[in-house]
Amino acid sequence: AQSVSQHNHHVILSEAASLELGCNYSYGGTVNLFWYVQYPGQHLQLLLKYFSGDPLVKGIKGFEAEFIKSKFSFNLRKPSVQWSDTAEYFCAVNAAGSGGYQKVTFGTGTKLQVIP
Amino acid sequence: GAVVSQHPSRVICKSGTSVKIECRSLDFQATTMFWYRQFPKQSLMLMATSNEGSKATYEQGVEKDKFLINHASLTLSTLTVTSAHPEDSSFYICSAPGAGNYGYTFGSGTRLTVV
Numbered sequence: 578a579q580s581v582s583q584h585n586h587h588v589i590l591s592e593a594a595s596l597e598l599g600c601n602y603s604y605g606g607t608v609n610l611f612w613y614v615q616y617p618g619q620h621l622q623l624l625l626k627y628f629s630g631d632p633l634v635k636g637i638k639g640f641e642a643e644f645i646k647s648k649f650s651f652n653l654r655k656p657s658v659q660w661s662d663t664a665e666y667f668c669a670v671n672a673a674g675s676g677g678y679q680k681v682t683f684g685t686g687t688k689l690q691v692i693p
Numbered sequence: 694g695a696v697v698s699q700h701p702s703r704v705i706c707k708s709g710t711s712v713k714i715e716c717r718s719l720d721f722q723a724t725t726m727f728w729y730r731q732f733p734k735q736s737l738m739l740m741a742t743s744n745e746g747s748k749a750t751y752e753q754g755v756e757k758d759k760f761l762i763n764h765a766s767l768t769l770s771t772l773t774v775t776s777a778h779p780e781d782s783s784f785y786i787c788s789a790p791g792a793g794n795y796g797y798t799f800g801s802g803t804r805l806t807v808v
Contacts, residue, residue, distance in 0.1 A: 620799050623797070
């Protein structure tokens with residue numbers, strides 16, 4: 578079974594600071610990787626996803642993530658955060674290549690607070 | 694884009710009663726629906742996977758007689774919490790694979806409080 582670990586539970590940054598949220602996964606096979614965001618009072622939205630190809634994935638709102646297979650990591654980055662990025666961020670993984678829709682396993686989430 | 698409509702958003706019920714949560718896929722067919730539960734300050738935990746026209750698959754430790762899932766059509770999946778107890782109070786979220794490329798669309802969630 579797969580598992581996901583997010584080490585930062587709560588991150589506080591000033592506007593314009595750079596962001597990196599850590600995500601490590603555990604799974605013996607090929608994976609698909611996701612980052613989801615949940616803004617206050619809203620539902621989960623997909624930020625970006627990695628299935629194959631270029632390990633550097635660009636998502637919406639200036640976010641990107643890099644898949645490093647040797648480290649089982651998929652860290653989320655943004656060079657300059659804005660107050661509107663205040664939200665909870667979830668890393669997620671599912672098994673790839675086995676056909677059909679595979680269940681997604683989520684990390685515990687990281688609350689990002691951006692101070693104006 | 695693909696939208697999953699989840700209702701109700703909040704419900705308060707008395708201990709011993711049952712509560713039904715609905716998730717509808719709008720503008721696309723959801724042959725599969727995932728049901729998650731989120732405890733405060735914890736991650737989303739998968740409870741079960743429902744497939745249209747067949748029995749749901751429950752994760753280990755989830756009581757299938759307590760959390761009844763019905764996926765009777767390609768656009769509707771329901772979760773019924775039967776004989777609810779205060780420990781069932783939680784945030785329940787459904788999720789369906791969107792059209793095509795493994796993007797999963799989430800409902801807005803249901804905050805269940807059992808008193």
